[in-house]
Each structure stands twice: as C-alpha cells, then as structure tokens.
Amino acid sequence: MSYREIVKIGDPILNKKSRKVEKFDDKLSRLIDDMKETMYKAEGVGLAAVQVGVLRRVVVMGVGDGFLELVNPEIISCEGEQKEQEGCLSLPGEYDTTVRPAVVKVQAQDRTGKWHIYKGTELKARCFCHEIDHLDGILFTQRVVHEENS
C-alpha cells in the first residue's frame, strides 16, 4: 500500500464525472488499498478515487464499524433529512452546513465484483452522499444551505 497525494480544490478534475469500473483486476485492488491508506493517513472518513486523480467510480469509507470499499456505488433509497457540518479532504479547513438524507441505502460492488447493499444513518449517510457526489463531479459546497436570519 502506498500513500497517494490528495487533489485539492482548484484542480478541474474534481468537477469531472468518473467512469464505471469494468475490470476487477490487480490494478483496482491496488487503487483501493492505496486509497484506504491515504484516507486513514489524512484522518478522513471517506475518499473518492477522483481525489487521488483517478476518474473511476471507486469510494472508500471508514465510519464507525469499519472499512468499506464501494465500487460502482449507487444510492437506491433515501429517507428523511439531516442538517450537519460537512468538510472534505480536498477542501482543507472548509466546513459548512449541508442538507442530506437521514437514512441512505447504497448498492455497490467490492474489488471482486460482488454486489452488496449497505445502509447508513447519521455520519455514514452523509458520507455515502458526499462520496458518491464526488463521482459525479459535485463538491459539498454545492449542497450548502444558507439560512436566512431566523
């Protein structure tokens, strides 16, 4: 495993759409392992492949109950709403409030191509949405809610 440099805001690759993974080979395995190491070293809870400069639909997450690798992830259902602070390893020091679903169900493949279904609430639900957004070139700053004076 090796650390890969994290792409920062200002790099146009972050606005690009990632392509579907078709080959479940050693190269994919290496990418996932490197992303895992990079995410933990950077003390993040999620990382999308585009953030290490690879336009493939691959996400790694480390929220609560352990490590998840998501290949070709898709949100299959959402429920409710939560409003919380969000940040991103590609936008160091920037935090803002976003609206995300309270409960999110995702289907994704693992490195061998096998499909799984995952359910997330709270931080995990936000993380699913945040990382899958990255695969479509969307940053959390595009999900920020600006509240009127209340």
Ligand code: ZN
């Ligand atoms: Zn991010």
